[in-house]
Amino acid sequence: MQLTNYTDYALRTLLYLGSLSDHERAQVKDIAGAYQISFNHLQKIVHDLGKKGLLHTTRGKNGGITLAVSPTTVNLGELVRELEVFDLVECFNEDGQCLIRCSCKLKSVLHQAKTAFLAVLDQYTLDDLLENKQELYSLFMGKQNTD
Template sequence: MKLTNYTDYSLRVLIFLALKKDGELSTIQEIADTYHISKNHLMKIIHQLGQLGYVETIRGRNGGIRLGKDPKEINIGEVVSKTEEDFYIVDCFKEGGSYCVLTPACKLKHALHEALQAFINVLSGYTLEDLVVNKEELQQLRLLAFENL
């Protein structure tokens, strides 16, 4: 199972914002520069994260973005489920996917579905707060990356 860049970047944005002091605003450019990610791509991600309530966007000259929820209220499994386009590990998972002659008796499809559920269940055991317990170390790395631009 491989997550899309969209989901990866969504998680990175949330981690970045969780490293900020309470209420401190960040800019999309700041995040893009730190992670070397396209600003245009991040705009789409932040828009969706805002719609989902994970981030709050403040418009205007002194605007920016910040977390819309407390990090302990942001469940990682939920974020992945809401940002990942699909979880079609194999083509037969898709409705209208290619037909396999083994489908009527296939046990692989069940095993893969069970594995996918286990993957989501493990991620659901973590919150954003769990991912930033080493906040000082992460903050130093973030600042170092930003200084080396």
């Protein structure tokens, strides 16, 4: 199973912002630069995370992005379910036209695998990923200082 870049970048954004001190703000360009990812793509993700209530976005001279929620409240399983489409194979989609759909056992096996994958993510929050917050912060800031 592979997450889309969208979900990957959303998780990375939350990690970056979670590593900051309480009143510190980041810019999309800082996050994109730290990870060497597309600024334009990340800008759309940040906008979406803001609409979902996960981020505060402030425009203007002193603007920036901060987490809008406590990292303890961001459940990874819930977030991934919200960001991903889990139609792993055609038969997961109601409009699927697979010839063997009515007697195939693959759908059941893949459904079990998806359920197990999400069950593991359900056990963790963003806070769990930030146990090494200071180390992450140092890595992010070190990357920006070398560019």
